[in-house]
Amino acid sequence: MSFSNYLENKLLLHTFGATAYTAPTTLYLAIHTTNPAEDNTGTEVSGSAYARQTVAFTVTTSTASNTSAVEFPTATGSWGTLTHVGVYDALTSGNLLAYAALTTSKIISTNDVFRVPAGDLDITLD
Numbered sequence: 001m002s003f004s005n006y007l008e009n010k011l012l013l014h015t016f017g018a019t020a021y022t023a024p025t026t027l028y029l030a031i032h033t034t035n036p037a038e039d040n041t042g043t044e045v046s047g048s049a050y051a052r053q054t055v056a057f058t059v060t061t062s063t064a065s066n067t068s069a070v071e072f073p074t075a076t077g078s079w080g081t082l083t084h085v086g087v088y089d090a091l092t093s094g095n096l097l098a099y100a101a102l103t104t105s106k107i108i109s110t111n112d113v114f115r116v117p118a119g120d121l122d123i124t125l126d
Contacts, residue, residue: 008038027054027097030088033080033083036084048077048110054070055070064123067118075108075109079114080108081107
C-alpha cells in the first residue's frame, strides 16, 4: 500500500518538524471503483448498503497486516467494478491514510459480499 499525501505530511512533520501526530484510534477500510491516489481523488463506492468497515492491524518488523477478516455488508444493488482499497481515519469523510490496487478487480452485484481475509491487507515500509 502507498501512503497518502496527508499521512506523508503528518509523518514528516511529526518526525522532523516537532509537530505531534496522534494516530487515529479506529481505522476504516473503504473500497473504490477508481484509484484514490495520494490526493484522495478516486471514486469510493456509495449507496446500496455500502459502508466503510473497521480494520485493525498487527505490526511485525516492517509490515502491518489486517488482524482479522474485513467483511462489507451484502450489496443491495450494484457497486460496480472494485479496483482499489483505502484506509481512512473516519467512518465518513475523514482523511485517506493509505491505498492500494486490488490484485484482481471485482464486480459487485446485488446480493454479493466483498471480503478481505485476515492477513491479506499489508502495508509495508522498506
